[in-house]
Amino acid sequence: MLQKTHSFAGLLAAEGAVLYMQNSPFSWESAAALLIGCLAGPLADIDKQGSTMAKIFFPLSALLRLIKVRHRTMTHSILFIAALGMLFSSLPPLLYWSFLLAYASHPLIDLFNEQGVELCWPVKIKFRLLPKFAAIDTGSVSETLFRYILALFTLLLPAHYVWNHLIHAV
Numbered sequence: 001m002l003q004k005t006h007s008f009a010g011l012l013a014a015e016g017a018v019l020y021m022q023n024s025p026f027s028w029e030s031a032a033a034l035l036i037g038c039l040a041g042p043l044a045d046i047d048k049q050g051s052t053m054a055k056i057f058f059p060l061s062a063l064l065r066l067i068k069v070r071h072r073t074m075t076h077s078i079l080f081i082a083a084l085g086m087l088f089s090s091l092p093p094l095l096y097w098s099f100l101l102a103y104a105s106h107p108l109i110d111l112f113n114e115q116g117v118e119l120c121w122p123v124k125i126k127f128r129l130l131p132k133f134a135a136i137d138t139g140s141v142s143e144t145l146f147r148y149i150l151a152l153f154t155l156l157l158p159a160h161y162v163w164n165h166l167i168h169a170v
Contacts, residue, residue: 001109001138001146003042003052008150009109010041010102015157017097025158033098040102044110047075076107077121112136112146 014037018030025034045051047064048071054061064075074080081104088096110117114135116126128135136142 001113001136001143003045005109005143005147005150006042006045006106007038008041008147008154009105010037010039012150012154012157013037013041013101013105014098015154017094017101019157019161021094021097023094025161029092029094033094036095036098037102040099041105043103044075044106045071047071047073072107072110072115072126073118073121076110076117076119078119079121081107109146113138 011034014034018025018033023030043053046053046057046061047069048054084103085100088099107117111127111129114132116128118124119127136146
């Protein structure tokens with residue numbers, strides 16, 4: 001999947017955290033959580049040379065290449081997500097969960113790609129959710145449609161929140 005698709009997935013995950021924790025989507029804390037979601041969503045692609053995240057975090061990306069981390073392996077694994085969870089556990093709960101869920105959205109939606117993901121890295125077994133013929137190819141029309149659906153949900157989720165609060169206020 002492309003960076004913009006992962007950003008929408010991360011944003012949607014962060015919106016879910018904001019609303020689940022009953023924060024107003026219009027507070028500064030929520031704005032920070034949503035920004036974190038947009039950035040954490042594509043972050044796992046730091047292991048892919050040439051990706052936006054690899055360019056932004058070049059020293060870390062270069063280190064991953066130096067130790068020969070392949071794309072969709074370590075940075076897309078459950079073990080790595082757990083390590084990030086421990087590393088960032090001192091963050092305030094809203095920011096912590098926004099980051100962690102947004103980051104986890106990355107390997108989750110990559111499971112729809114034909115290439116799959118090594119979720120149990122270092123065990124070299126690739127997982128995917130769809131058979132190859134139905135998989136979503138990176139940059140394809142089906143990915144664009146998937147991204148539009150994610151974008152629609154990023155609008156509907158806060159609209160649903162506002163609607164419910166307007167109805168209950170009356």
